[in-house]
Amino acid sequence: MSDLVLYDDELDEDCYRARLALALCGLTARLHAIDVTMAREQDAPSFRALSPAGRLPALQGVTGTDDLPTICGAMAVLRAVAVLAGPASGWAPVDTGEAASVAHWLSFAEYELTEARRLRRLALFGPSSDDCETQTSTTARDALRIMEDHMTLRRISGGSWFVGDRPTIADIALFPSFALCRDYGLSHDDYPALRRWQTCVKGLPGFIAMPGVPEYG
Amino acid sequence: MTEQGQDAPEEVDAHGWRPVALGLDLPPASVTGARIGEQRLAIWRNSHGDVRASDDRCPHRGMRLSLGFVRDDMLACLYHGWCFDAEGRCRTIPAHPGLKPAATIRTTTFPTIESDGLIWCRVDGVEPPESPPALTSPAHRTTPVRTIRVDAPTRSVALTLGIGPDDRTAWVKLPVHDIAETPDDDATGAATMVVVLHAIGREETRLYVLIEGDAPTTTIQRASRWASTLRDNVEREHKDAIVIEHV
Ligand code: FES
Numbered sequence: 001m002s003d004l005v006l007y008d009d010e011l012d013e014d015c016y017r018a019r020l021a022l023a024l025c026g027l028t029a030r031l032h033a034i035d036v037t038m039a040r041e042q043d044a045p046s047f048r049a050l051s052p053a054g055r056l057p058a059l060q061g062v063t064g065t066d067d068l069p070t071i072c073g074a075m076a077v078l079r080a081v082a083v084l085a086g087p088a089s090g091w092a093p094v095d096t097g098e099a100a101s102v103a104h105w106l107s108f109a110e111y112e113l114t115e116a117r118r119l120r121r122l123a124l125f126g127p128s129s130d131d132c133e134t135q136t137s138t139t140a141r142d143a144l145r146i147m148e149d150h151m152t153l154r155r156i157s158g159g160s161w162f163v164g165d166r167p168t169i170a171d172i173a174l175f176p177s178f179a180l181c182r183d184y185g186l187s188h189d190d191y192p193a194l195r196r197w198q199t200c201v202k203g204l205p206g207f208i209a210m211p212g213v214p215e216y217g
Numbered sequence: 218m219t220e221q222g223q224d225a226p227e228e229v230d231a232h233g234w235r236p237v238a239l240g241l242d243l244p245p246a247s248v249t250g251a252r253i254g255e256q257r258l259a260i261w262r263n264s265h266g267d268v269r270a271s272d273d274r275c276p277h278r279g280m281r282l283s284l285g286f287v288r289d290d291m292l293a294c295l296y297h298g299w300c301f302d303a304e305g306r307c308r309t310i311p312a313h314p315g316l317k318p319a320a321t322i323r324t325t326t327f328p329t330i331e332s333d334g335l336i337w338c339r340v341d342g343v344e345p346p347e348s349p350p351a352l353t354s355p356a357h358r359t360t361p362v363r364t365i366r367v368d369a370p371t372r373s374v375a376l377t378l379g380i381g382p383d384d385r386t387a388w389v390k391l392p393v394h395d396i397a398e399t400p401d402d403d404a405t406g407a408a409t410m411v412v413v414l415h416a417i418g419r420e421e422t423r424l425y426v427l428i429e430g431d432a433p434t435t436t437i438q439r440a441s442r443w444a445s446t447l448r449d450n451v452e453r454e455h456k457d458a459i460v461i462e463h464v
Contacts, residue, residue: 149445152363156437182284189250189283190366190423192242199247214295217248217286 004029004084006077007050007058007070009036011124013117013176014074016210018057021078021172023208025085029059037125075106078169090166101163105170109177112146115139116177116184123184137186144181144191147174151193160200167204175201179213234330234337234349236415239425241361243268243336248292250283252417256340258327259283263290269303270338272325276307282324334359334427335413352388352411353429359411362426362440367448369455371416374424377451378412388413390429408432410440424448 006022006029008015022029034056035041042054051058051072059077060070062084071080082091093099119140150162162170178194188195201207202216209215237251237260248261250273257273259282273283275294284295291300291308298311299318307322329338330349337349353359367374371387380389391410413425426444428437 145445149441152441153438156362156441157434187250190364192239192249192364195242195247195249196244199244214286216288217284217295 003061005032005060006030007032007034007047007056007060009034009056011211012036012056013120013180015057016176016180016213017074017172018059018077018081019210020175020208021081021169023206024167024172024204025081025089025091026206027081027084029061075110075173078106078173082169091169093168094164098164098168102168102170105162106173108143108146109170109173112143113140113174113177116143116181119184120180137184140181140184141186144178144186144194147178148191148193151197155193155196160197162197167201171197171201176210176213183212233339233341233343235339236335236413236423236425237270237329237338238336239361239364239427240268240331240334240336242364246287246290248283248285248287250281251338253338253340256327257281257283258338258340259285259292260329260336260338261287261292263287263303265290267303268329268331268336270327270329271301271305272327274324275299276322276324333411334361335425350388352413352427357430360428360430360432360437362410362428362437363444365424365426365444365448366417367422367424367451368420369422369451370420371414371422373455373458374414374422374447374451377447377454378414380414408436410443 004022004027006018008019008031010033019031034047036056041047042051042056048054050060050070052069053072055072057074057077058070058072059080062071062080071077082093085091093102119137154160154162159165161167162174175198178188178191179198182188188198199217235253237253237258238249243249243260243262245262245266246264248259251258251260259271259273260268261271262268264287269292271282271292273281275282275296277294277297277299280294280296282292282294282301285293286295287293288300291302293300298309299307300309301324302308303326305324305326306320307318310316310318327338327340329336331337332349333352335352375387378389378391380387389412391412409429411427411429413427415423415425417423424444424447426440428440
């Protein structure tokens with residue numbers, strides 16, 4: 001395998017998904033910071049050559065040093081990382097049922113958690129040009145409730161993870177949106193099942209934190 | 218939804234005790250936030266299982282202690298790591314490791330008690346505190362189902378459940394067959410569900426759902442889904458009611 005390079009923004013939720021996946025799967029990547037604030041490096045031609053839509057995170061070096069385009073977007077990076085880690089790592093899906101359930105939650109993280117990501121960005125960095133007016137926090141809340149309801153049923157039947165009996169990339173895809181929801185004013189107090197799961201995620205070997213996600217708790 | 222077979226509504230003779238969490242939702246060495254009226258609380262459990270309640274405000278810079286964590290059987294503030302013991306006294310200040318903090322640096326603590334699967338707390342300062350209400354006969358243990366938050370006034374939830382509207386903490390017993398998902402659903406047996414309501418704000422209610430005695434996993438899961446549906450229905454009706462008021 002060639003060297004991995006992750007194009008990264010430290011405070012971005014999706015980039016954290018990618019860094020967390022690499023860390024938990026025991027892979028190392030060189031981090032290349034993209035300044036998305038004043039410099040808007042995500043729009044620079046050099047970055048657009050790697051990530052045509054200017055999307056972060058972007059992982060280079062998966063298929064070769066000059067693979068183009070790179071693997072762009074958190075969910076794609078998560079899948080790539082699980083494959084790179086290999087079956088022995090325990091992060092690749094073991095059977096069709098598990099793979100399908102993981103795909104379900106990755107899709108949930110991509111679409112249903114869009115509002116959660118947007119509200120956090122809005123709270124931390126203010127409105128950007130591509131923000132439309134109508135937003136309520138109920139959409140983000142409803143998505144977290146679906147996760148809470150699911151993990152309550154999982155806990156009742158003795159499960160600790162979103163899918164199956166061990167952590168999968170579904171957990172990595174969902175974790176940041178819950179862990180960071182305090183950034184835009186949602187409390188963890190109303191989600192006891194997700195709090196319990198969060199403690200399990202934080203206890204995984206290789207776990208890394210980010211600003212807004214304390215190492216403990 | 219519960220026209221028949223429902224016990225008469227019972228008021229909690231709570232003597233000032235209020236439910237703040239299901240015991241199950243507070244594992245050893247963890248902390249969570251709660252509210253009784255205007256009092257915000259950090260409810261935490263040490264590694265031996267003992268539960269404590271403290272004012273949710275760090276005496277250092279006023280940050281919320283419920284955002285912190287439990288270390289060495291003390292409640293640690295997330296921001297600068299000041300640690301508070303069971304009595305609320307500050308024991309360590311990481312920025313000054315050699316310093317023994319003054320006895321005056323402390324948080325207010327409140328009495329707690331764990332019974333029937335619930336953690337109760339009181340903030341009215343009455344001494345000596347009586348026991349919290351018995352939800353079931355002492356012979357029964359309870360099986361916790363879940364905590365669920367409803368974004369609607371407690372009055373609306375109580376109305377839907379058919380219980381007295383004005384109590385800030387109330388509870389109701391429902392036969393589990395009321396929550397059968399299909400008419401010929403017989404897996405529920407004769408179990409009884411206990412639902413405890415607690416107002417955490419004008420527009421927010423917390424429900425603690427338990428089952429009397431032991432219950433099979435399928436019944437507990439059904440009770441959990443019943444609570445989700447109740448939440449969604451009450452919120453929808455409450456929203457509709459607001460719309461009508463404003464027409
Ligand atoms: S605010 Fe709690 S230690 Fe500083």
